[in-house]
Amino acid sequence: MHVRRKLVAGNWKMNGSRAALAELGPIAAAARAAAGVDVAVCPPFTLISLAVARAGGIAIGAQDCHAAASGPHTGNVSAGMLVEAGAKLVIVGHSERRADQCESDAVVRGKAVTALAAGLQTILCVGEVEEERVAGTHCEKVLYQLEHSLPELGGEAELVVAYEPVWAIGTGRTATPDDAIEMHGVIREHLLARFGDTGGRIRILYGGSVNASNAAALFACDNVDGALVGGASLTAEAFVPIVEAAAKS
Numbered sequence: 001m002h003v004r005r006k007l008v009a010g011n012w013k014m015n016g017s018r019a020a021l022a023e024l025g026p027i028a029a030a031a032r033a034a035a036g037v038d039v040a041v042c043p044p045f046t047l048i049s050l051a052v053a054r055a056g057g058i059a060i061g062a063q064d065c066h067a068a069a070s071g072p073h074t075g076n077v078s079a080g081m082l083v084e085a086g087a088k089l090v091i092v093g094h095s096e097r098r099a100d101q102c103e104s105d106a107v108v109r110g111k112a113v114t115a116l117a118a119g120l121q122t123i124l125c126v127g128e129v130e131e132e133r134v135a136g137t138h139c140e141k142v143l144y145q146l147e148h149s150l151p152e153l154g155g156e157a158e159l160v161v162a163y164e165p166v167w168a169i170g171t172g173r174t175a176t177p178d179d180a181i182e183m184h185g186v187i188r189e190h191l192l193a194r195f196g197d198t199g200g201r202i203r204i205l206y207g208g209s210v211n212a213s214n215a216a217a218l219f220a221c222d223n224v225d226g227a228l229v230g231g232a233s234l235t236a237e238a239f240v241p242i243v244e245a246a247a248k249s
């Protein structure tokens with residue numbers, strides 16, 4: 001039985017400004033008080049180095065990277081550039097990128113391979129859309145995504161899986177604890193079958209409308225090792241109670 005520290009990661013998406021970096025102070029203070037919890041914030045690329053300078057002990061990350069080290073990829077950012085900017089982690093395969101940028105599982109896998117090789121903790125997102133949940137094919141969908149987007153492991157950097165049902169992202173609808181227990185259990189089984197004992201150490205985050213009111217119930221679920229938080233990570237007022245809930249779980 002592996003003891004996994006909780007990880008609470010904020011995903012600011014295309015939100016935030018220099019002024020918003022003031023939120024990091026109280027978030028860092030809460031993180032220092034929350035023994036046993038890892039806390040991270042992923043602002044837009046342009047704020048990463050500024051955020052690193054004000055991080056106060058929390059990890060700063062990015063929301064994407066390219067699979068290549070450098071080259072003719074206008075508008076993209078490489079994993080090495082993120083490391084140079086002071087990022088410690090990166091999110092890959094977020095459903096908004098899978099949809100907006102048509103990222104396939106193979107593309108996501110390439111990004112994860114590169115990010116891990118660059119030494120970035122890599123949060124790889126999977127999740128079904130509403131029609132799949134209604135049709136009862138949600139587990140099948142997520143298993144397919146895992147099979148095709150998870151990289152092989154072996155390096156030093158940590159892989160984290162985030163289960164984010166697309167219908168729960170930014171909608172105010174959250175998976176019930178039973179939904180989370182079912183899917184996180186399915187993901188854990190896949191990780192154990194694929195990576196052996198290492199699969200028991202990989203953290204599985206839940207994401208999708210996590211907030212101060214539902215965090216504790218989600219963190220109490222088997223195999224929910226933390227949260228990837230969008231809207232509620234934009235202010236310390238909303239984010240700190242989630243960090244505190246993780247510390248109490």
Ligand code: PGA
Pocket residue numbers: 011164168169170171172207208209210228229230231232
């Ligand atoms: P949300 O976003 O918390 O605003 O639903 C979560 C995510 O997309 O990572």
